[in-house]
Amino acid sequence: MMNPKTQNKVAIGTLYGIAGLVVLILMALLGYILVSGLPQLSWHFLTAPAKAFLKGGGVGIQLYNSFYLLILAMLISFPIALGAAIYLYEYAKDNWVTTTIRTAIEILSSLPSVVVGLFGFLFFVVKLNLGFSILSGAFALTFFNLPLLTRSIEDSLRTIDTTQREGGLALGLSRWETVTRVILPAAVPSILTGVILSAGRVFGEAAALIYTAGQSAPALDFTDWNPFNISSPLNPMRPAETLAVHIWKINSEGIMPDAKAISSGSSAVLVLAILLFNFAARYLGKRLYKRLTSA
Amino acid sequence: MKTTEQLEHQLKRHSKAAKLEIWGKFISFSALLLIVAVVVAIIGFVASKGLATFFSNHVSLWDFLSGKSWNPGVTDAHGKPEVGALPMIVGSFLITVLSAIVATPFAIGTAVFMNEISPNKGAKILQPVTELLVGIPSVVYGFIGLSVVVPVTRAIFGGSGFGILSGTCVLFVMILPTVTSMSVDALRAVPRYYREASLALGATQWQTIYKVVLRAATPGMMTAVVFGMARAFGEALAVQMVIGNAALMPGSLVDPASTLTSVLTTGIGNTVMGSLQNNALWSLALVLLLMSLVFNLIIRLIGRKGRLQ
Numbered sequence: 001m002m003n004p005k006t007q008n009k010v011a012i013g014t015l016y017g018i019a020g021l022v023v024l025i026l027m028a029l030l031g032y033i034l035v036s037g038l039p040q041l042s043w044h045f046l047t048a049p050a051k052a053f054l055k056g057g058g059v060g061i062q063l064y065n066s067f068y069l070l071i072l073a074m075l076i077s078f079p080i081a082l083g084a085a086i087y088l089y090e091y092a093k094d095n096w097v098t099t100t101i102r103t104a105i106e107i108l109s110s111l112p113s114v115v116v117g118l119f120g121f122l123f124f125v126v127k128l129n130l131g132f133s134i135l136s137g138a139f140a141l142t143f144f145n146l147p148l149l150t151r152s153i154e155d156s157l158r159t160i161d162t163t164q165r166e167g168g169l170a171l172g173l174s175r176w177e178t179v180t181r182v183i184l185p186a187a188v189p190s191i192l193t194g195v196i197l198s199a200g201r202v203f204g205e206a207a208a209l210i211y212t213a214g215q216s217a218p219a220l221d222f223t224d225w226n227p228f229n230i231s232s233p234l235n236p237m238r239p240a241e242t243l244a245v246h247i248w249k250i251n252s253e254g255i256m257p258d259a260k261a262i263s264s265g266s267s268a269v270l271v272l273a274i275l276l277f278n279f280a281a282r283y284l285g286k287r288l289y290k291r292l293t294s295a
Numbered sequence: 296m297k298t299t300e301q302l303e304h305q306l307k308r309h310s311k312a313a314k315l316e317i318w319g320k321f322i323s324f325s326a327l328l329l330i331v332a333v334v335v336a337i338i339g340f341v342a343s344k345g346l347a348t349f350f351s352n353h354v355s356l357w358d359f360l361s362g363k364s365w366n367p368g369v370t371d372a373h374g375k376p377e378v379g380a381l382p383m384i385v386g387s388f389l390i391t392v393l394s395a396i397v398a399t400p401f402a403i404g405t406a407v408f409m410n411e412i413s414p415n416k417g418a419k420i421l422q423p424v425t426e427l428l429v430g431i432p433s434v435v436y437g438f439i440g441l442s443v444v445v446p447v448t449r450a451i452f453g454g455s456g457f458g459i460l461s462g463t464c465v466l467f468v469m470i471l472p473t474v475t476s477m478s479v480d481a482l483r484a485v486p487r488y489y490r491e492a493s494l495a496l497g498a499t500q501w502q503t504i505y506k507v508v509l510r511a512a513t514p515g516m517m518t519a520v521v522f523g524m525a526r527a528f529g530e531a532l533a534v535q536m537v538i539g540n541a542a543l544m545p546g547s548l549v550d551p552a553s554t555l556t557s558v559l560t561t562g563i564g565n566t567v568m569g570s571l572q573n574n575a576l577w578s579l580a581l582v583l584l585l586m587s588l589v590f591n592l593i594i595r596l597i598g599r600k601g602r603l604q
Contacts, residue, residue: 004499005499264442270434
């Protein structure tokens with residue numbers, strides 16, 4: 001039996017070792033992504049269309065598709081999540097109906113994204129005949145995003161003091177008016193942080209998209225902004241491979257000669273985008289909080 | 296001069312605010328119902344498709360769960376289609392359990408370091424790094440697995456390098472940040488006076504951590520690990536890229552194998568809707584869905600037990 005003091009030293013030394021190793025692994029991972037990816041980045045890489053069989057393609061269309069899908073998915077999921085969160089936190093009584101609903105949301109959040117994607121494929125692509133399209137993809141991403149966004153908005157509502165609600169009600173406002181005029185403005189900074197963080201998740205999602213938004217990126221005409229034209233970037237009915245799907249596809253097909261370089265570059269773009277989302281969430285959250293609350 | 300009806304109407308009608316209130320409540324409730332409807336629809340659709348293998352194609356459930364050859368287009372010597380899903384089920388479980396076994400000590404060790412030993416360094420270095428890594432897309436993990444882990448495995452163990460071992464390595468790094476940050480939350484929930492009481496009794500820091508803090512945080516830690524396992528089980532692309540995609544019983548950790556998710560991602564686009572090949576894939580999706588429900592249930596049970604203590 002070791003003396004407790006030696007034991008203490010050994011154990012704490014081991015913990016230092018483990019933590020150091022983990023930092024090393026995580027740093028190596030980030031370092032690898034950035035070191036192998038950053039040299040690939042150039043204006044040409046970020047804007048040129050991909051080439052399937054030749055070297056020197058870019059990821060312009062995929063990058064655009066990623067952002068377009070992200071915005072559409074957010075436009076669809078935000079109002080729904082906001083409404084659901086408001087009802088759950090401000091109206092719902094603590095009974096079995098609420099418990100069941102909460103369980104359903106939890107189940108949705110724990111579903112593997114590939115299952116959500118397959119459902120999207122079955123329902124939107126096949127049953128509703130939307131085909132492999134941005135719209136199908138945006139709906140699949142919405143399902144994937146809804147539970148987490150709802151939870152994060154609900155958490156934001158929870159941070160607002162009950163006295164604010166009592167104040168609103170005491171002034172004779174209805175509950176709904178209290179929520180929209182008093183609670184929501186106060187919760188905007190933290191809601192925004194949650195939205196941006198979930199945007200990062202949506203941006204990198206691929207499994208839910210390969211069978212909904214499709215795996216092809218038809219050429220786009222960036223001068224044609226009529227959403228009804230097939231080559232218009234705004235057309236929601238065209239198939240749209242995103243950046244994350246592109247990485248998966250060129251690596252599993254193995255026909256693109258510079259697949260590795262393109263994937264490295266794309267991975268770096270994805271990671272930089274996530275970094276940017278994280279920083280933006282923190283910065284904007286703080287900034288808005290200062291402005292809106294005069295704190 | 297107002298008639299009584301007019302007056303009654305005037306008094307009984309809803310005010311503008313009351314109307315708005317009813318509308319608001321109705322709209323926000325509809326949004327909530329929509330989410331529930333989505334969950335019901337997903338489970339309903341996947342179940343109806345997945346069960347078709349057994350009800351319309353008359354494959355026996357036992358053959359599906361215990362059969363070792365997966366080739367739904369081909370019939371075996373007895374004229375039955377070869378839809379044995381055991382290799383994929385074993386692959387999925389093996390990869391999940393192995394990655395959780397490797398990740399748990401690292402995750403808990405790091406969490407303890409961050410929260411108990413050096414909160415300063417934890418907050419400055421580890422916290423932001425883990426937060427960032429939780430958000431890294433799974434295809435990026437898959438790509439790194441493909442370009443780093445697979446060649447290294449190939450160099451050390453020979454063969455193709457694809458297989459359960461590479462998959463485990465990728466999933467280990469992938470679930471590590473998730474499990475770590477959830478473990479940190481569990482440790483944070485342990486009240487400060489537990490530690491103070493233990494130290495005041497003369498326990499060393501390690502004794503306090505081991506005998507008090509970790510014991511108190513066990514339910515939360517277990518939730519974190521199960522959560523990581525659920526994520527590993529459902530992960531599709533990162534695993535599919537490094538596992539080799541051979542629907543065979545894994546003979547060793549470095550042989551190409553497959554998981555439920557990897558077969559789904561590669562197969563669903565190459566089969567015709569409504570055919571047996573396609574239905575069999577949906578059955579795999581159903582297994583995946585049921586497993587995620589099971590993980591959910593386990594997390595709930597742990598939560599309930601943890602609260603009772």
